[in-house]
Amino acid sequence: MPYPYVLLSAAVSLDGYLDDTGPERLLLSSPADFDRVDEVRASVDAILVGAGTIRADNPRLLVNSPARRAARVAAGEPEYPLKVTVSGSGDLDPDAKFWHTGGEKIVYTTDKGAEQARVAGLAADLVPLGPDLDWRRVLEHLHDVRGVRRLMVEGGGTIHTQLLQEGLADELQLVLAPLFVGDPDAPRLFGPGAYQPGRLRLTETRRIEDVVLMRYEPTAPGTGPLATAADHHWLALACDLAAQCPPSRTAFSVGAVIVAADGTELARGHSREGDDPVVHAEEAALAKLDPADPRLASATVYSSLEPCAHRASRPKPCARLILDAGVRRVVTAWREPDTFVAGADGSGLLAGRGVEVVVLEEYEERAKAPNRHLA
Numbered sequence: 441m442p443y444p445y446v447l448l449s450a451a452v453s454l455d456g457y458l459d460d461t462g463p464e465r466l467l468l469s470s471p472a473d474f475d476r477v478d479e480v481r482a483s484v485d486a487i488l489v490g491a492g493t494i495r496a497d498n499p500r501l502l503v504n505s506p507a508r509r510a511a512r513v514a515a516g517e518p519e520y521p522l523k524v525t526v527s528g529s530g531d532l533d534p535d536a537k538f539w540h541t542g543g544e545k546i547v548y549t550t551d552k553g554a555e556q557a558r559v560a561g562l563a564a565d566l567v568p569l570g571p572d573l574d575w576r577r578v579l580e581h582l583h584d585v586r587g588v589r590r591l592m593v594e595g596g597g598t599i600h601t602q603l604l605q606e607g608l609a610d611e612l613q614l615v616l617a618p619l620f621v622g623d624p625d626a627p628r629l630f631g632p633g634a635y636q637p638g639r640l641r642l643t644e645t646r647r648i649e650d651v652v653l654m655r656y657e658p659t660a661p662g663t664g665p666l667a668t669a670a671d672h673h674w675l676a677l678a679c680d681l682a683a684q685c686p687p688s689r690t691a692f693s694v695g696a697v698i699v700a701a702d703g704t705e706l707a708r709g710h711s712r713e714g715d716d717p718v719v720h721a722e723e724a725a726l727a728k729l730d731p732a733d734p735r736l737a738s739a740t741v742y743s744s745l746e747p748c749a750h751r752a753s754r755p756k757p758c759a760r761l762i763l764d765a766g767v768r769r770v771v772t773a774w775r776e777p778d779t780f781v782a783g784a785d786g787s788g789l790l791a792g793r794g795v796e797v798v799v800l801e802e803y804e805e806r807a808k809a810p811n812r813h814l815a
């Protein structure tokens with residue numbers, strides 16, 4: 441199921457706090473950074489905060505610049521992004537500014553929370569999701585029903601922690617403010633729990649007056665049938681690699697990346713790489729690794745086209761090479777059509793040997809793009 445692109449946005453003190461314990465919201469960003477946040481808000485379809493942030497800060501969550509709002513309208517978008525909140529309890533103040541400013545609002549809640557929220561008479565669309573709130577269902581609903589493609593999440597810490605731990609955050613935009621809070625009762629950005637192992641990818645640093653913006657992407661592959669945001673990033677890279685293949689009329693153009701469980705890229709490859717006119721992408725990537733590399737057993741192979749099950753040019757098809765390497769998880773975008781081999785089913789071969797095969801069909805068109813001439 442496709443989800444929106446999820447961008448987490450937060451500002452923290454040097455000692456890692458989101459706020460102090462005083463009644464007023466602690467201003468961590470600088471004026472120029474608030475303007476940057478306004479620009480990001482103007483670029484998304486929806487902005488989400490947790491019920492805790494509505495209760496603590498009473499935010500309006502608007503696009504403040506009239507020029508940015510006008511540009512949205514000129515582009516055929518609503519003047520303001522959809523405002524979204526999540527609440528298990530449904531304990532939300534109907535007089536909060538959230539409900540009375542900006543454009544449309546939506547509340548994801550539990551069945552019990554919906555009863556409570558209905559009594560309060562909130563000026564919002566209420567979506568009960570059963571006894572518990574499941575983030576994947578929230579994202580699916582936003583994508584499929586509300587047409588949200590980019591979602592900005594502006595906290596608080598509980599929400600950021602859950603989205604990151606569940607592998608659903610595509611990007612973290614973190615601003616570090618030059619001040620200390622020093623109060624152990626103040627809310628922290630991230631709580632305890634199981635995060636991705638290894639290191640995130642730092643994609644940008646920017647000085648904005650006296651604060652620093654840092655942008656990170658998660659890197660660790662998922663571990664089962666559910667795709668994480670990092671799975672999406674790696675598969676997109678495999679599709680980009682496919683576009684680098686020397687063209688051929690007799691073989692597909694495919695890209696592949698092998699990634700360790702901690703998010704370290706182990707190897708990448710593409711079809712007909714280097715001087716080898718018949719090498720396949722997965723084969724080229726695997727050939728760069730020591731077959732005894734212990735990281736292979738928990739690695740994920742990303743391939744724009746499913747690994748081949750039959751092959752004329754070499755003794756072993758890529759599905760067999762992957763099995764021999766001990767890899768247990770494959771993420772792919774496109775099932776092999778009958779263009780060269782009838783009934784190829786590399787995914788079936790792998791799954792039959794216990795390999796988890798995840799097909800992300802939303803990348804199929806990107807995987808096909810460098811192969812259009814074969815149609």
Ligand SMILES: NC(=O)c1ccc[n+]([C@@H]2O[C@H](COP(=O)([O-])OP(=O)(O)OC[C@H]3O[C@@H](n4cnc5c(N)ncnc54)[C@H](OP(=O)(O)O)[C@@H]3O)[C@@H](O)[C@H]2O)c1
Nearest residue numbers: 450451459490491492493527528529573595596597598599
């Ligand atoms: N510096 C910054 O950039 C920044 C940004 C935003 C917020 N903040 C600060 O962060 C603090 C608030 O953070 P917070 O962690 O207390 O609150 P929060 O993350 O905004 O919201 C937490 C609430 O969301 C609901 N919720 C979250 N996950 C849920 C789930 N899986 N199922 C059901 N409901 C769920 C619950 O609402 P119910 O209790 O209603 O069930 C929960 O209490 C404030 O001090 C605010 O100033 C700072």
